[in-house]
Amino acid sequence: MESSNENLNATLLNFEDQTPLPLPKTRNRKTLIFTSIILVTLIATAGILFFVQNRSTKSKYSDLYFEGSRKFYCHLTIYPDSCFSSMSHLINRSSIASNPLPIFSASLQIALTELKNSNNSISNAMISISNELSTTVSTFHKCATLLSHSLSLLNQSLATLSVDLEAMEIETLTYSETDNIKSWNMAAMTGAEDCFYALQEFESTVEIDREKMVVNEVRSKVDKARMCLANWMGLFLMKDYILDEFYNPIVVSDNYYPGYSGFDYGFILFLYCGLYLFLIVLYVMVLRGD
Known part of the structure; x- marks a missing residue:
């Protein structure tokens, strides 16, 4: 009887050792989300700065x-x-x-x-x-x-x-x-x-x-x-x-941007639509991961 219990405990311990811990997966997911948020923030900031600068050049025509x-x-x-x-x-x-x-x-x-x-x-x-x-x-x-x-x-x-x-x-x-x-x-x-x-x-x-x-x-x-x-x-x-x-x-204009003149609002709209689409895809990936 004691031998049987010892075998059962050994099996359970071996099973626990082989089961992957959820902590690294959760940590990786949080890192991915945090990195993506920073990336999206940087891209959005760059787009806004570009928009403001490109609009300001029109006073220099x-x-x-x-x-x-x-x-x-x-x-x-x-x-x-x-x-x-x-x-x-x-x-x-x-x-x-x-x-x-x-x-x-x-x-x-x-x-x-x-x-x-x-x-x-x-x-x-x-x-x-x-x-x-x-x-x-x-x-x-x-x-x-x-x-x-x-x-x-x-x-x-x-x-x-x-x-x-x-x-x-x-x-x-x-x-x-x-x-x-x-x-x-x-x-x-x-x-x-x-x-x-x-x-x-x-x-x-x-x-x-x-x-x-x-x-x-x-x-x-x-x-x-x-x-x-x-x-x-x-x-x-x-x-x-x-x-x-x-x-x-x-x-x-002294600071002319080829290809974007006259399309400022369209460019900003395209930029933010792309960023929102990226966030949706990221969110779906996180849900599927859970």
């Missing part, structure tokens, strides 16, 4: 034409500082807010004015220097011829665009007229550059101080005319780009 016209589109030119300095004295910024044409008419007017001024400075210089300085007179005469030709070419551009700068018809130019103006501008630019480099080279050989001063003064004026002419060329070459920004304004 700006019109590309407005931004460009504030600086007269001088950033498209070869000499933006010279462009902005000369244009700001001639154009009222409010006038180009609703009309881009003054950008082109003012640029052409500045180029014409500076070419005339440099040509006049050459004429005055030839009068002021001694007739004995034949080399200087010859260089000035060559420059005057080049600048006169450049002026003639720019006047042809003006005649094609419109005799009156205030009524410039740059938007209705044909392809042929556009190509002609580009060719005239390029030839005028070549003439101004040839004059400038001729004066620059000649100045390095001049030994008389007074003569050197006169040449330097003329060269500076020709250089300014050359830069203004280059700026006019740059703006004319980019006319389609400028006009397109005016008639088809594009709005951009």
Whole structure:
């Protein structure tokens, strides 16, 4: 009898040793739930922060034409500082807010004015220097011829665009007229550059101080005319780009998120639906585990 009881106790003890304890399972389930809650909280927080940030960027939107016209589109030119300095004295910024044409008419007017001024400075210089300085007179005469030709070419551009700068018809130019103006501008630019480099080279050989001063003064004026002419060329070459920004304004943001703009609420709804679905699935798994 005692032997039978001992065998029964041994069997029960062996059965208890083989039965898995529920504690580790419960502990693992709690760890899973706790980790999932933290994960869901982090994802929800990130979604809210993203939503708030993306919505706040809408106050930073700006019109590309407005931004460009504030600086007269001088950033498209070869000499933006010279462009902005000369244009700001001639154009009222409010006038180009609703009309881009003054950008082109003012640029052409500045180029014409500076070419005339440099040509006049050459004429005055030839009068002021001694007739004995034949080399200087010859260089000035060559420059005057080049600048006169450049002026003639720019006047042809003006005649094609419109005799009156205030009524410039740059938007209705044909392809042929556009190509002609580009060719005239390029030839005028070549003439101004040839004059400038001729004066620059000649100045390095001049030994008389007074003569050197006169040449330097003329060269500076020709250089300014050359830069203004280059700026006019740059703006004319980019006319389609400028006009397109005016008639088809594009709005951009400094902190733009591709793919989400305009879909803020949809994104947040999708995020939270996904999180709730995840919690439901997790809850079902816990119930099945029990």
